[in-house]
Amino acid sequence: MLTTELRRYKASKKKSGFAWNNIIKNYVLGNVHNRSTNLAWYKDVDTVYLPMNWGKRHWVALVIRLRKGNIFVLDPLIINTPPKKVPHLMRPVIDLLPVIVKEFVDPALVDCPLPHVFSLERLPNVYQNDRTGDCGPLAVKFIELHALKVMPDSLTEDLVDKLRMSYAVDVYQEFVVPLTN
Template sequence: MLSLLARRFGDALVQGRAAILDSWFALNLCDLYPRFKKSKTKSEWAWNSKIRDYVRGIVPGRFMRQAWFSDVDTLYAPFHMSGGHWVALVIDLKDWTIAVLDPNEGAETAKQMDLLMKPLLVLLPFIIKALVPEAHLVNHQVPREFVYDSLPEILQCEYEDDIGPLVAKFIELHFQGINHDTIPEDDFVENVRMRFAVDIFEEFVEPLRV
């Protein structure tokens, strides 16, 4: 679904200085965090090649190469919280913030959300300082941590099978500047899932014949 969006809206993303990451990005940061937290030489941490590629703008399945800060100010990424709970993240590299678009706000408590978001809030500044060329950070004061907030009035869904496609749709709506209060609720989620299925087949397998 994310590769489909990157292909379909590639020019608009480039013009808007935005890039779509994949689910591996946030997952990898969460996996690294326990070891990173114990390290006594955090500023010298050896970031793996995948994370280095992300910062350079190389994302598997994407044709565009958009490096952080030089080409991109906003990063979109899905984030698996727990169980069937996914959210969409909007990472602002200018404001050092992460906006969370959550289709199931009752799935985690505020304390659980803080714990789940902590790896991204802590690791992103270290990644930026270590991997973004200094020339691109001259006018930026990298903070100790990012901050996050959940955006209000996000369309809600309790069915786990629908949340993945809905999160991808949230990313599409956000970078197009479409508010959720304009979404017709009747059958919207089901239609999103079916539309993605058809579009992915046509894009990556073969066009459907009428």
């Protein structure tokens, strides 16, 4: 979504008052469908987790620490993407995040300075899986583990095999079983 927004934003002649996608605006403001409470960035939320697809072929997990103004990339297959390509792939997030924060976060309601720039760091010590097809589920697992304060380097091949099976069972129960009833 941010990639599409970056193209639209750059093409826009009038940057102030840009017509942002409502999903982005609502997430920043905490107005998320099916969530019982409104949790706004900075006021209630310090860390944002996002899965991100690079080039329609590889998933990574992003840990955005709002107050510190930094973004960590948790990549389950670092050798798949050379370091020099990472800034280009991250451009939509790096370029738009400060603009989105400035547009939707009221500094008067926040007890810290809002960052004008977000730094980027690709964390090297995360589990690496050289099998193809696991990067999406692993990116989601990295988010879960990081949120629980468990570093993603604690995964093993055996645990990843169990994770794959668990996801397969979940998908089967969610989508296939209802079709047979």
